[in-house]
Amino acid sequence: MFHRRTNTLILGLLGSCSLFLSQQAFATPTHTTDKWQDIAGISWSTDQVNWGNDVVYTGQTVYFKFDMHKSNLGSHYADFLKAWIDWDQDGKYEQSESAFFMHIVNPTVTPQGTGEIPVNEMYSFTTTGYTLTNADLGDINLLVRVTCSESILASADDYQNWNHQWSVGKNKYNTYFKPDGHLGQGETEYRTLTVQSPPPDPVPEPTTMLLFGTGLIGLAAAARRKL
Ligand SMILES: [Ca+2]
Ligand SMILES: [Ca+2]
Numbered sequence: 001m002f003h004r005r006t007n008t009l010i011l012g013l014l015g016s017c018s019l020f021l022s023q024q025a026f027a028t029p030t031h032t033t034d035k036w037q038d039i040a041g042i043s044w045s046t047d048q049v050n051w052g053n054d055v056v057y058t059g060q061t062v063y064f065k066f067d068m069h070k071s072n073l074g075s076h077y078a079d080f081l082k083a084w085i086d087w088d089q090d091g092k093y094e095q096s097e098s099a100f101f102m103h104i105v106n107p108t109v110t111p112q113g114t115g116e117i118p119v120n121e122m123y124s125f126t127t128t129g130y131t132l133t134n135a136d137l138g139d140i141n142l143l144v145r146v147t148c149s150e151s152i153l154a155s156a157d158d159y160q161n162w163n164h165q166w167s168v169g170k171n172k173y174n175t176y177f178k179p180d181g182h183l184g185q186g187e188t189e190y191r192t193l194t195v196q197s198p199p200p201d202p203v204p205e206p207t208t209m210l211l212f213g214t215g216l217i218g219l220a221a222a223a224r225r226k227l
Pocket of ligand 2: 085086087088089091092093094097
């Protein structure tokens, strides 16, 4: 189970970025290019079999799935995907509302200059389940971003040199990866999770009613016999 506001799942990828540096900060998330990594899917499920963007109901446990597509092999440290879920529905994504992040070390440093070899890889990440309560009723907005290690360091004004990417550490990358501002590489996408009260139970089938009625008559007859 993961808990609103507090949980941070970490995920990550071997990655690659070319040099896109930006020291600027923007109110809304923006990216220079999605040429290297992009978001291929955002979906959720209550049975972990059927994934989509359907309405969900209180009492159900919902799992989220995020798909990241990686176009090119590259030479930088890692690619990242991070998701925020506006659980308190105040229209803002707090760092405490992050539901996802990670970091896997590339075992070999690919020489720079070979980054644009197409790899066309797909990565899929699934969260643990969250059980919806009445406090979740309404429309809950999701924000998902993908980017590279170099872009994150640049946004945090911590780009010291190329090799610095390998010594930053996953916790710092998580802290640096914000729901707003500008990142050189990557993409941002949004979805809305609609949470409703469960629909009423379906009307019983006529045969069920007949059996139920027969049973009642039988019970009544038995009760009379006992008198
Ligand atoms: Ca996309
Ligand atoms: Ca919020």
